[in-house]
Every structure is written in structure tokens, then in C-alpha cells.
Amino acid sequence: MTEAVGVIGLGAMGRGMAGSLRRAGYGVHVFDVRPEAVQAFVAEGGTACASPAEMAQRCEVIVSVLVNAAQTEEVLFGPSGAAAGMKPGSLFVMCSTVDPNWSVALEARLAERGLLYLDAPISGGAAKAASGQMTMMTAGRAEAYAKAGGMLDAMAAKVYKLGDRAGNGSKVKIINQLLAGVHIAAAAEAMALGLREGVDANALYEVITNSAGNSWMFENRMAHVLAGDYTPLSAVDIFVKDLGLVLDTARASKFPLPLASTAHQMFMQASSAGHGREDDSAVIKVFPGITLPGAK
Template sequence: MPQDTHPAIGVIGLGAMGRGMAGSLRRAGYPVHVFDVRAEAVQSFVAEGGVACASPAEMAQRCEIVVSVVVNAAQTEEVLFGDAGAAAAMRPGSLFVMCSTVDPNWSIALEGRLAERGLLYLDAPISGGAARAASGQMTMMTAGRPEAYDKAGGALAAMAAKVYRLGDRAGNGSKVKIINQLLAGVHIAAAAEAMALGLREGVDAASLYEVITHSAGNSWMFENRMAHVLAGDYTPLSAVDIFVKDLGLVLDTARATKFPLPLASTAHQMFMQASSAGHGREDDAAVIKIFPGIELPQAGRGADLSSPAD
């Protein structure tokens, strides 16, 4: 399909996920405009054929669709309503796609705030990791009005292999995402606990990893994150503090209806402990560092079983 038949799309936030999503859109033939507070991230994408924007407002003036891939609701507020924010510059009928993990009630309210300006909105959190984002194989959990989907056209499919439509109003996308994060956080915490016990009991870490990943106790998070532990590599593909935030959102949502979440509560405390010990900006596998009396594998020693950036 010729490139000039595609609407211009802006991507705000060129982190682990946003960078891959922008690349997927460009490969699909969309003119892609980008903004990030890190100039080097913008210039790297411009070198591959993207168009730099100096602010979200400038992007909004150029693009019919703006995709936000920032960390949280506060950053999304800044992108939309801060100095040189996108909301005031977007033309009526334009679409804002919100891909962050946020409080579902905040997302519901945002849909109304944008509608007052004549703007369309998709509640569209994402999952799958950097490698899947880069290959267009990630998952999007979306909810929004039919006209918002119509405006998005084929852009969602260009970014994701699985695009789930979970409701005709905002909210359910974010609700499903935080449920996913409940499981992800609990699974990482459980994986770390299991590996820590193995190390404490003197089991060879690589052998334990091999056995578990071929046994019934395996999980995707054990296989992925414990590979980081074996490699001694805590470069943050998803940081400890992300799960402090996301599990906090899970607990806040459940607390509003007095719904008990004992496993999520324990996992949240584990990530809080790791963060307070100084590991908040390390990979979330660093939650294993809260366990006493174990010697963790060091970088450059033993087999590197690290998997792609998911």
C-alpha cells in the first residue's frame, strides 16, 4: 500500500516499547513523527526515516493519531496538558492512543476530558516486551468508542499481533492490563523465591534453570527473568520500580471494593523491599536480591542464558 495513503502518526516516548512500535509503524508505511525528552533517542529514529518533533504540541499539529508510550498517568498528563502539550493542538476528530499502565478510573475520566475537546481516545495498554514490540508481535488490550477504532484504521495491527477489543468505552483495557501485571509481578516474585531457595540449598543454578524450564513448575517469567539472574545482568528491561507502581495500582483497584489480593500484596512488598534497598532502577529480576545468605551468579561467569528483551 503506498505510503501517502496512510495518515501521519506520532509516537511519544521512545523507550523499550515505544521505539519498537514506531519502527513497526514505519515498516508498515506510515509517516512516523516522534518525540522523546532524550534527544539521542529521537535522532536515532530520525536516522531510520522518522520525523523529529520538538514538542507534543508540534506533533499534534502534524499528526491525526498520537500514540503515547510513557511510563505512567503523570507523564501522560504532562504530554497532553503540560507546557506545549498535545491536547490543545490536536485537531477535532484526532485520536489519542494511551499505552501506559494506569488506574482504570483515570483512563475512564481521560476519555471524557478529551471528548470535551472533540478528540477521540483509545485506552490501549500493551504487553510483550521490547523484542515483540520491535517485531510488531506484542499484545494491545484496548477499549474505546467505535469511532476511535475507525480512526485508528490499520495502525493497531501494524504495532501488535494481538489487538483485543474489550469494550466500547475506556476502562476495560486498563483493567485487563493491571490483572496481567498482577500475574506478571507474582510470577517474577515466585520465580525469584524459587531460584533463591535453590542457591541457598547449593543447587547448581544453571542446572536448576534447565530442569524447571522443562518441567511443570515453569512459567514464562521464570524462563525469561531467571535467565537475567544467571547472566548476572540486571540492565533494566523492566525495572523493579515498574512493579512497585503496577502492583500498587492493582492493590488500589481491589481496595476500592474491599477485594482481597494476598499474593499480589506479598509480591508488592517484595518489590518495595528491593526498591528500598537501592535496586529500584535495576531489572525487575533484581527482586531476588532481597533474599539473604545466597551468592548470585556474576556477569561474565557461566552460561549466558539471557533471552530477548521481553
């Protein structure tokens, strides 16, 4: 029989991860609050579940790819949650960006039910998720890794094992998000200055992407700005949340993060101006006195 695995959340990353598992030969069961997302995957050979509880009856490994801790709580412990129906020894793989302390506590809560847990945030974007080339930052007990088998490698090109208990996966992810958020904010600031000074935006992009000032985020996100396309692959509000988690973690140990704090305020400003659901490159819209490419 084909080994069954469940994927909850068919957004930009989860959809690609489910596809990678299916290509690797797993029987992939899916759930999402959007029926159209589920049906699109079913058309490619997946199996629909009406709820996380139904998935728990069918799969001993469930991969959760949701926005935040609140959504994860709901799919585990809500009225139709998976936790109550998961068989002892089953594994829950949590891929969201969350407070590391929350992840530690979740491992303990699931252990009380006889369930295994992997703290396994992800990075790389939708394209790398779709091709199985993303990165996973994982931490958990040896039994959890054993239960996962080859599933992690089916979803990711790089699977980092960062500890034998939950927590370090989420800590490394929020440090990654500190850099990602600061780099996007800095890229937007640089492009905005170029526009303000009358530099040709396409020429600026060409020069920077071939010079020492380049970053992956500049190259990727400023291409969205040049196209005038703010369709959200990762939204402004994601960085409001993630940089907030970064600052909360540092505040607990009274550790200063001046650049992260400034970037967080920029994303907050963009969100407050109505751009929260746009692509995170829309943080450039906080700068005054510039005309963006594609603006009407």
C-alpha cells in the same frame, strides 16, 4: 501522501512500536525527552518533533507510550502539551499502565475537546514490540477504532477489543500485571532457595524450564539472574507502581489479593534497598544468605 502518526516515548516498547509503524508504511513522527533517542529513530527514516504540541500540528493520531499517568498528563496538558493543538476528530492512543478510573476520566476530558481516545495498554516486552508481535488490550468508541485504521494491527499481533468505552483495557492490563509481578516474585524465590540449598543454578534453570513448575517469567527473568545482568528492560520500580495500581483497584471494592500484596512488598523492599532502577529480576536481591551468579 503517507499517513502520519505520532509516537511519544521511545523507551523499550515505544521504540519498537514506532519501528513497526514505519515498516508498515506510515510517516512516523516521534518525540522523547531524550534527544539521542529521537535522533537514532530519525536516522532510520522517522521525523523529529520538538514537542508534543508540534506533533499535534502534524499528526491526527498520536500514540503515547509512557511510564505512568503523570507523564501522560504532562504530554497532553502541560505547557507544550498536545491536547490544545490536536484537531477535532484526532485520536490519542494511551498505552501506559494506569488506574482504570483515570483512563475513564481521560476519555471524557478529551471528548470535551472533540478528541477521540483509545484505552490501549500493551504487553509482550521489547522484543515483541520491535517485531510487531506484542499484545494490545484496547477499549474505546467505534469512532476511535475507525480513526486508528490499520495502525493497531501494524504494532501488535493481538489487538483485543474489550469494550466500547475506556476502562476495560486498563483493567485487563493491571490483572495481567498482577500475574506478571507474582510470577517474577515466585521465580526469584524459587531460584533463591536453590542457591541457598547449593543447587547448581544453571542446572536448576534447565530442569525447571522443562518441567511443570515453569512459567514464562521464570524462563525469561531467571536468565537475567544467571547472566548476572540487571540492565533494566522492565525495572523493579515499574512493579512497585503496577502492583500498587492492582492493590488500589482491589481495595476500592474490598477484594483481597494476598499474593499480589506479598509480591508488592518484595518489590518495595528491593526498591528501598537501591535496586529500583535495575531489571525487575533484581527482586531476587531481597533474599539473604545467597551468592548470585556473576556477583563479585
